[in-house]
Structures are given as C-alpha cells and as structure tokens.
Amino acid sequence: MEYISVIQFAQKYGIAERTARNYCANGKIEGAFLTGKTWNIPADATIPRRKAHKTKASPLLTALKEQKESKMKGGIYHRTQIDLTYNSNHIEGSRLTHDQTRYIFETNTIGFSDNAVNVDDIIETSNHFRCIDYIIDHAEDQLTETFVKQLHLLLKTGTSDSQKDWFAVGQYKKLPNEVGGQETVRPEDVNKEMKALLKDYKMCREKKIEDILDFHVRFEQIHPFQDGNGRVGRLIMFKECLANNIVPFIITDELKMFYYRGLREWGQVNGYLTDTCLMAQDQFKSLLDYFKIAYKK
Numbered sequence: 042m043e044y045i046s047v048i049q050f051a052q053k054y055g056i057a058e059r060t061a062r063n064y065c066a067n068g069k070i071e072g073a074f075l076t077g078k079t080w081n082i083p084a085d086a087t088i089p090r091r092k093a094h095k096t097k098a099s100p101l102l103t104a105l106k107e108q109k110e111s112k113m114k115g116g117i118y119h120r121t122q123i124d125l126t127y128n129s130n131h132i133e134g135s136r137l138t139h140d141q142t143r144y145i146f147e148t149n150t151i152g153f154s155d156n157a158v159n160v161d162d163i164i165e166t167s168n169h170f171r172c173i174d175y176i177i178d179h180a181e182d183q184l185t186e187t188f189v190k191q192l193h194l195l196l197k198t199g200t201s202d203s204q205k206d207w208f209a210v211g212q213y214k215k216l217p218n219e220v221g222g223q224e225t226v227r228p229e230d231v232n233k234e235m236k237a238l239l240k241d242y243k244m245c246r247e248k249k250i251e252d253i254l255d256f257h258v259r260f261e262q263i264h265p266f267q268d269g270n271g272r273v274g275r276l277i278m279f280k281e282c283l284a285n286n287i288v289p290f291i292i293t294d295e296l297k298m299f300y301y302r303g304l305r306e307w308g309q310v311n312g313y314l315t316d317t318c319l320m321a322q323d324q325f326k327s328l329l330d331y332f333k334i335a336y337k338k
C-alpha cells in the first residue's frame with residue numbers, strides 16, 4: 042500500500058491542509074493513520090462526500106440489501122447470486138452446473154457425487170457469493186485500487202492458486218500473462234496503468250453504461266491480476282451499475298462469444314459489446330419486472 046502526506050492529499054483535491062487534517066482526525070478518510078504527529082493517507086483515498094450529495098439508492102439496490110439482510114429466499118437477491126455466479130464462473134471454465142451452483146448457495150454444502158468436481162470450482166463459487174455480498178454492502182463506495190484488490194482477495198482466497206508463491210492473491214500480478222492470445226500490461230507497469238484508469242473513470246461525473254464498458258475493456262486489457270481478471274472485471278461492472286442506478290446485466294453462455302468479440306473490437310466497433318450487454322440487460326429487466334422492482338427506463 043502506498044501512502045501520501047496531508048500536503049499531497051490537499052494539493053491533489055485542491056483543499057486546505059487544515060481541512061485534510063480534520064478529515065483524518067475525524068476518521069473521514071479510510072485507512073489514514075498517525076505516525077508520531079504525521080498523518081499517512083492511502084494514495085488512492087478519495088475526498089469524503091458530503092451527506093447532502095448522497096443520492097437515494099435505487100429500488101434494486103434497496104431490495105438486494107433488504108433481502109440479503111433478511112436471508113430471504115426466492116427473491117431477486119437469491120436469483121442474482123446464483124445466476125451471476127454460475128455464468129461468470131462458467132465463462133472461465135468452471136464445470137459446476139447451474140443446479141450445483143444453486144445447491145451450494147442454498148445449503149452451503151456440496152451434496153452431489155455423481156461426477157468428480159474440481160475443488161477450486163467449489164471454493165471459487167462460494168467465494169463469488171461473498172464478492173456479491175461485499176458489492177451489495179459497498180455498492181455506493183468509490184471505486185479504488187483497494188476495492189478492486191479486495192474483490193480479488195475474496196475471490197481467490199483458499200484456492201490452490203493462493204498456495205503458490207508466485208501467485209499474489211489480492212495483489213497485482215508478478216509474472217506476465219496474456220488473454221485470448223493477446224499480450225497484456227507488464228507487471229511492472231500495472232500499478233501505473235491502474236491508477237490512470239481509475240483517474241480517468243472518476244472524471245466521468247454522470248456515468249453511463251458506455252463508461253462502465255470502457256472501463257471494463259481497459260481493465261481486461263491491463264489484466265492486473267495473475268488470474269481471476271474476468272470475474273473481478275464483471276463484478277466491478279455489476280457494482281458500478283448498482284452505484285449509478287443502471288440496470289445490471291449478466292453475460293450468459295449464449296452471449297459469451299459475442300461478449301468476447303465485443304472486447305476485441307472495442308475502440309473500432311463499440312456497438313458489438315454495447316449491443317451484447319444491452320441484450321443481457323433486457324434479460325435482467327425481465328427479472329425485475331417479474332419481481333416487481335422499478336427501474337429507470
């Protein structure tokens with residue numbers, strides 16, 4: 042974790058040093074701590090939002106929070122957990138079926154023995170449920186490097202990857218990797234590229250679905266983690282849709298190849314990815330209609 046001084050934080054956001062110190066002293070900057078009389082502030086910390094600027098949560102986010110807290114079964118929270126987890130893991134090669142995914146979520150047990158099952162598939166399924174819970178609890182938080190790394194930590198903890206010395210769970214990759222035969226950003230450049238990506242994204246005041254997709258494409262091109270980039274990337278899209286009152290979407294197996302094409306062609310023909318995600322969004326809208334949850338048309 043990198044830290045900056047009060048002076049640097051104040052200059053970054055154009056505020057008075059006294060104001061920055063007051064934020065620290067009143068606990069308004071998460072992760073800030075004192076060393077002697079000097080405040081250390083996380084480099085990706087953001088300026089606290091004023092309560093007056095806080096917008097009302099969308100009906101979907103409200104429903105997800107309420108159903109999560111009450112452990113309600115059979116509602117939109119239940120359905121989203123299963124569908125998003127199954128499809129996102131399936132894209133990455135998980136062999137668990139939709140019914141097996143449902144069984145794990147509903148019972149917190151395995152309970153099936155007809156075929157051999159990869160232990161990592163089970164662990165990552167359970168972990169993905171926790172990622173979704175984390176997003177629901179923190180949907181309106183600012184998207185930061187710390188948030189992104191936390192998702193990766195939640196997703197990969199306890200897997201066989203987490204036992205490898207060269208695999209950095211919850212941290213950026215140590216070794217070069219590629220995706221779809223394409224080179225990605227070198228490990229030594231990931232930190233710089235992620236900071237630039239998040240800075241550009243924060244400049245979008247009123248985020249639209251196109252802004253979220255652009256972030257997703259750039260995130261996947263950077264490929265900041267050794268593995269798990271696709272799932273973390275799709276979880277981020279889910280979070281940002283909830284945060285910006287945009288109906289989220291789930292890339293199903295039927296849309297997978299169109300999704301991959303959209304990622305490859307972004308910047309040339311953006312419509313490939315946009316149309317695919319809008320199609321997936323229409324499917325999610327059907328769910329919202331069924332559960333009688335209002336959404337922005």
